[in-house]
Amino acid sequence: MSAANDTPMVVADRVSKSFGSNEVLKSISLEVKSGEVMCLVGPSGSGKSTFLRCINHLEVVSSGRLSVDGELIGYREANNRLYEMRPKEAARQRRDIGMVFQRFNLFPHMTALQNVMEAPIRVKGLSKAGVEANARTLLARVGLAERADYYPAHLSGGQQQRVAIARALAMEPKLMLFDEPTSALDPELVGEVLDVMQNLARDGMTMIVVTHEMGFAKEVADSLVFMDGGVVVESGVPTEVLTNPQHARTQAFLSKVL
Amino acid sequence: MTDTAATAEKTEPGIKAIRLRHPWRNTFAVVLLIIVALFIADAAMRPAYNWPAVGKYLFDQRISQAAFVTLQLTVYSMIIAIILGVTLAIMRLSPNPVVNSMAWVYLWVFRGTPVYVQLVFWGLIGTIYQSIDIGLPFTDPWVSFPTRVALSAFILAIIGLALNEAAYMAEIVRAGLLSVDSGQEEAATALGMSWFQTMVRVIVPQSMRVIIPPAGNEVISMLKTTSLVTAIPFTLELYTRSRDISAVTFETVPMLLVASIWYLFFTSILMVGQYFLEKRFARGIGDRRPDKKADDATAAMTGVTPVVGGNQPTVVLPPNDPDQGDRR
Numbered sequence: 066m067s068a069a070n071d072t073p074m075v076v077a078d079r080v081s082k083s084f085g086s087n088e089v090l091k092s093i094s095l096e097v098k099s100g101e102v103m104c105l106v107g108p109s110g111s112g113k114s115t116f117l118r119c120i121n122h123l124e125v126v127s128s129g130r131l132s133v134d135g136e137l138i139g140y141r142e143a144n145n146r147l148y149e150m151r152p153k154e155a156a157r158q159r160r161d162i163g164m165v166f167q168r169f170n171l172f173p174h175m176t177a178l179q180n181v182m183e184a185p186i187r188v189k190g191l192s193k194a195g196v197e198a199n200a201r202t203l204l205a206r207v208g209l210a211e212r213a214d215y216y217p218a219h220l221s222g223g224q225q226q227r228v229a230i231a232r233a234l235a236m237e238p239k240l241m242l243f244d245e246p247t248s249a250l251d252p253e254l255v256g257e258v259l260d261v262m263q264n265l266a267r268d269g270m271t272m273i274v275v276t277h278e279m280g281f282a283k284e285v286a287d288s289l290v291f292m293d294g295g296v297v298v299e300s301g302v303p304t305e306v307l308t309n310p311q312h313a314r315t316q317a318f319l320s321k322v323l
Numbered sequence: 324m325t326d327t328a329a330t331a332e333k334t335e336p337g338i339k340a341i342r343l344r345h346p347w348r349n350t351f352a353v354v355l356l357i358i359v360a361l362f363i364a365d366a367a368m369r370p371a372y373n374w375p376a377v378g379k380y381l382f383d384q385r386i387s388q389a390a391f392v393t394l395q396l397t398v399y400s401m402i403i404a405i406i407l408g409v410t411l412a413i414m415r416l417s418p419n420p421v422v423n424s425m426a427w428v429y430l431w432v433f434r435g436t437p438v439y440v441q442l443v444f445w446g447l448i449g450t451i452y453q454s455i456d457i458g459l460p461f462t463d464p465w466v467s468f469p470t471r472v473a474l475s476a477f478i479l480a481i482i483g484l485a486l487n488e489a490a491y492m493a494e495i496v497r498a499g500l501l502s503v504d505s506g507q508e509e510a511a512t513a514l515g516m517s518w519f520q521t522m523v524r525v526i527v528p529q530s531m532r533v534i535i536p537p538a539g540n541e542v543i544s545m546l547k548t549t550s551l552v553t554a555i556p557f558t559l560e561l562y563t564r565s566r567d568i569s570a571v572t573f574e575t576v577p578m579l580l581v582a583s584i585w586y587l588f589f590t591s592i593l594m595v596g597q598y599f600l601e602k603r604f605a606r607g608i609g610d611r612r613p614d615k616k617a618d619d620a621t622a623a624m625t626g627v628t629p630v631v632g633g634n635q636p637t638v639v640l641p642p643n644d645p646d647q648g649d650r651r
Contacts, residue, residue, distance in 0.1 A: 121513055166509070172525055174529055218607055
């Protein structure tokens with residue numbers, strides 16, 4: 066369990082998102098405290114990935130407020146009106162929010178080390194020597210010190226995902242988003258990625274994890290949110306939600322995955 | 324028992340079997356060789372080819388200078404075409420409708436008319452616009468100079484070739500940019516990289532693998548299209564120069580052979596260059612491994628299961644296929 070304190074890191078207030086006439090998120094309100102690990106579970110198409118992508122403004126919310134560390138995402142508020150952010154300002158907000166994708170999305174033309182070094186050098190403008198030392202430490206932290214000079218194509222899926230985690234950590238984010246990080250992995254490679262994530266949680270990182278790994282949710286998460294059809298159906302302490310679901314839809318879903 | 328086992332093991336790697344024969348393949352190759360040999364023998368004798376004249380003019384200074392001019396035309400116009408093409412491709416992909424339609428109209432005009440016609444137009448530009456004025460509209464110009472002085476035939480040739488080629492390069496570059504997985508842009512954006520950084524560092528390097536083969540094609544095509552600049556008229560490039568010489572010496576066929584040999588020589592060099600460029604941008608895709616030893620060392624950490632059984636020595640199972648991870 067990670068040490069959660071009381072400052073909210075992410076606050077979603079009646080967040081909705083539509084693609085055309087298709088309403089994917091319907092008035093989602095939730096709060097993630099600093100240092101908390103929240104797992105989002107639910108059937109595919111329930112809107113959990115979309116919600117995650119709204120948090121770092123990869124998707125623009127249709128209505129409602131979404132803020133990270135007290136800062137409104139994607140908009141500036143002045144004189145009681147909202148102003149759309151310039152791309153530059155949105156990019157600055159994203160620096161502090163790490164994201165890990167289902168399909169890893171490593172840069173295939175760069176080695177593992179170059180993948181990790183890219184953003185700190187280009188975005189933060191840090192010196193190469195310092196960044197490299199830090200990148201090697203991060204790769205060691207995810208157990209890949211010896212694979213630093215490998216291209217992604219020569220790494221297994223689990224190794225690629227661990228590099229992707231190191232790449233996100235290199236920006237020293239205050240929040241980490243995981244979008245089904247183990248769904249594209251062979252079953253025997255899932256464990257190594259979850260181990261890295263568990264260590265990260267233990268170190269006090271605030272994390273929102275979209276996952277189907279109920280074991281991970283039970284063991285690592287401080288809170289669990291079950292979503293279906295774009296709404297939060299049920300949320301609470303993972304062990305309680307998983308062992309004693311109150312809602313019929315939660316029960317039906319859990320009976321299939323557990 | 325042990326003997327048979329040993330012999331069986333020995334013979335196993337080399338299977339003795341009658342190899343599949345390809346009689347038609349061989350027959351066809353022989354027939355083809357005979358035809359080619361007859362053609363070459365005939366061509367060597369035929370007076371119309373006049374090989375001594377080919378040898379004489381191949382390294383004639385006028386010809387080698389013209390070959391150099393052709394190379395200059397190709398390189399300069401290609402450089403401009405690539406820069407303009409990349410710009411147009413990015414404009415075409417831009418969400419800004421003004422920028423997008425500008426690029427579309429450019430492509431419509433320059434791809435929709437023959438390059439020869441465009442070159443004739445560029446040649447006439449000095450007649451259509453007799454002076455180039457710099458200043459505000461409806462006021463007296465600050466600077467004004469005659470077009471013919473400012474733009475030589477050489478520069479007009481480069482402009483004409485480059486602007487036409489840019490339209491084709493734009494489509495090649497656009498196809499390349501679209502070939503990169505959208506997850507790459509997302510990952511770069513999520514790291515806080517700007518749109519420009521994402522393009523330059525992530526999208527464009529990956530698109531190069533798709534862009535280079537057709538772009539190489541375009542360079543070779545450009546080398547040959549330079550022979551059309553006689554429409555401007557610009558007469559110092561390889562083809563027009565050799566035609567001019569043959570107009571005086573009446574050695575038409577030998578001069579065509581001379582020009583062809585030079586064109587072939589340049590395209591061969593370009594093809595070698597393309598090979599190395601392709602290799603460079605395939606990094607991370609091919610099966611090049613940085614270090615076999617390091618691979619074995621880390622294999623023990625991840626995918627390898629040591630199996631210990633009975634009185635046998637410890638057997639280490641081969642590592643999992645390192646490429647098994649999902650490739651995009």
